[in-house]
Amino acid sequence: MKIRIHKIITGSCANGPGIRNVVWFQGCTLSCPGCFNPQTHDPKGGRALSVKALCDQLLSPEAPCDGITISGGEPFQQAEALQKLLAEIKTRSALPVLIFSGYTYDHLKSSAVCSGCLPFTDVLICGSYDRNIPPDHDRFCSSGNQELVLLSDYYTKKDFKNLPLGEYFLDNQGKIIISGINP
Ligand code: SF4
Numbered sequence: 001m002k003i004r005i006h007k008i009i010t011g012s013c014a015n016g017p018g019i020r021n022v023v024w025f026q027g028c029t030l031s032c033p034g035c036f037n038p039q040t041h042d043p044k045g046g047r048a049l050s051v052k053a054l055c056d057q058l059l060s061p062e063a064p065c066d067g068i069t070i071s072g073g074e075p076f077q078q079a080e081a082l083q084k085l086l087a088e089i090k091t092r093s094a095l096p097v098l099i100f101s102g103y104t105y106d107h108l109k110s111s112a113v114c115s116g117c118l119p120f121t122d123v124l125i126c127g128s129y130d131r132n133i134p135p136d137h138d139r140f141c142s143s144g145n146q147e148l149v150l151l152s153d154y155y156t157k158k159d160f161k162n163l164p165l166g167e168y169f170l171d172n173q174g175k176i177i178i179s180g181i182n183p
Helices: 052-059 076-092 106-108
Strands: 002-014 020-025 047-050 067-071 097-101 123-126 147-150 165-170 178-179
Touching: 002 052, 002 076, 002 165, 002 178, 020 052, 020 076, 020 106, 052 076, 067 076, 076 123, 106 123
Parallel strands: 020 067, 067 097, 097 123
Antiparallel strands: 002 020, 002 047, 123 147, 165 178
């Protein structure tokens, strides 16, 4: 099974607690006004990778990390493949997984296909981005209406307080990449 992705970075300090390897899924139809990742919206954009190839990159021994972050785009719009990726991460590592989603927790719980991903997820930061609501840096939310949901006991809410909000990377083509919830 393949997953359409926008980008992968390793060694991120601004996508959750500690050092994290991050994948942005490609494709999102939610159209939150003010979204700062519009280049991830086109479901035909980005590139397709097998679940195994993506997992190999996220868990590369050359890029040790404290956790995996899955962002987008909207990860749950590829929920079947997402579930397979999560299961593979959890089979091959003990790393915690944080997922950013534009859907509410209630929506994810009530959808048969999305709820299948939740047993493999440690933390959700979810709900649509609203540029009119200030960020909540105590909960690592880019707008204060979003929810921080702990689905395992790996983290406490304190772990999400006052984290770095943004960072800059140079990709392998020399392009500057801006990352984080409020760069
Ligand atoms: S869910 Fe995320 S990627 Fe999709 S429009 Fe909203 S902020 Fe943008």
